[in-house]
Amino acid sequence: MAKSPEVKLAVFGRAGVGKSALVVRFLTRRFIWEYDPTLESTYRHQANIDDEVVTMEILDTAGQDDVQQRESHMRWGDGFVIVYDITDRGSFEEVGPLRSLLEEVKKPKNVPLVLVGNKSDLDHVRQVGTEEGERLAAEMACAFYECSACADEGGAVAEAFHEVCREVRRR
Ligand code: GDP
Numbered sequence: 001m002a003k004s005p006e007v008k009l010a011v012f013g014r015a016g017v018g019k020s021a022l023v024v025r026f027l028t029r030r031f032i033w034e035y036d037p038t039l040e041s042t043y044r045h046q047a048n049i050d051d052e053v054v055t056m057e058i059l060d061t062a063g064q065d066d067v068q069q070r071e072s073h074m075r076w077g078d079g080f081v082i083v084y085d086i087t088d089r090g091s092f093e094e095v096g097p098l099r100s101l102l103e104e105v106k107k108p109k110n111v112p113l114v115l116v117g118n119k120s121d122l123d124h125v126r127q128v129g130t131e132e133g134e135r136l137a138a139e140m141a142c143a144f145y146e147c148s149a150c151a152d153e154g155g156a157v158a159e160a161f162h163e164v165c166r167e168v169r170r171r
C-alpha cells in the first residue's frame with residue numbers, strides 16, 4: 001500500500017489574529033482563550049480528505065518580526081494559511097506583503113494557500129468587510145473563509161485546512 005501523503009502547512013498572520021486558537025480548534029475541536037503568544041509549535045494530524053488519508057504537519061508560527069526565521073518557515077511549508085482578524089484592519093493590510101514574500105521565497109513555484117478572516121463572532125466590532133476578504137482572495141487566486149476559532153459552527157476552520165491540503169495535492 002502506498003504511504004499516505006504528507007503535507008507541511010504553515011500558518012501566518014499578525015500576532016493576535018488567532019493562529020494558535022485556529023490550529024487548536026482544528027486539532028481538538030475546542031477553543032482555548034489564552035495561548036502563549038510567543039509559543040511556536042508543530043503538530044501532526046491525520047485527516048481523511050476526499051477518501052485519502054493525509055498526514056499534515058502544521059506549524060503555528062510566532063515571532064513574526066524575525067525576517068530570516070519567517071523566510072525559513074516559508075521554505076519549509078508546502079501550503080499556507082494566511083490569517084487576519086476581521087476586527088483588526090492592520091492585520092488585513094499585512095496579508096498582501098506576506099503573500100508577496102511567499103511568492104518571492106517560493107519562486108518560481110506558485111504557492112498553495114488559503115485566506116482566513118478570523119473572529120467572525122465579533123461582527124459588532126468588525127473593521128474588514130466580508131466582500132473585502134473575498135476580493136483580496138480573488139486577487140490572490142485562493143479560497144477564502146471567514147470563521148471563528150471560538151464559535152466554529154459550520155466547520156469552516158476544518159474546511160480551510162482541508163482545502164489548503166487539496167491545493168498542495170493538486171500541484
Ligand atoms: P496568535 O497570536 O495569532 O496565535 O493568536 P491567539 O490564538 O493567541 O489569539 C489571540 C487572542 O485572540 C486570544 O485572546 C484569543 O482568545 C483571541 N481569539 C482567537 N480567535 C478568536 C475568535 O475566533 N474569536 C474571538 N472572539 N477571539 C479569538
Ligand code: MG
Binds near residue numbers: 019020035062
Ligand atoms: Mg500564537
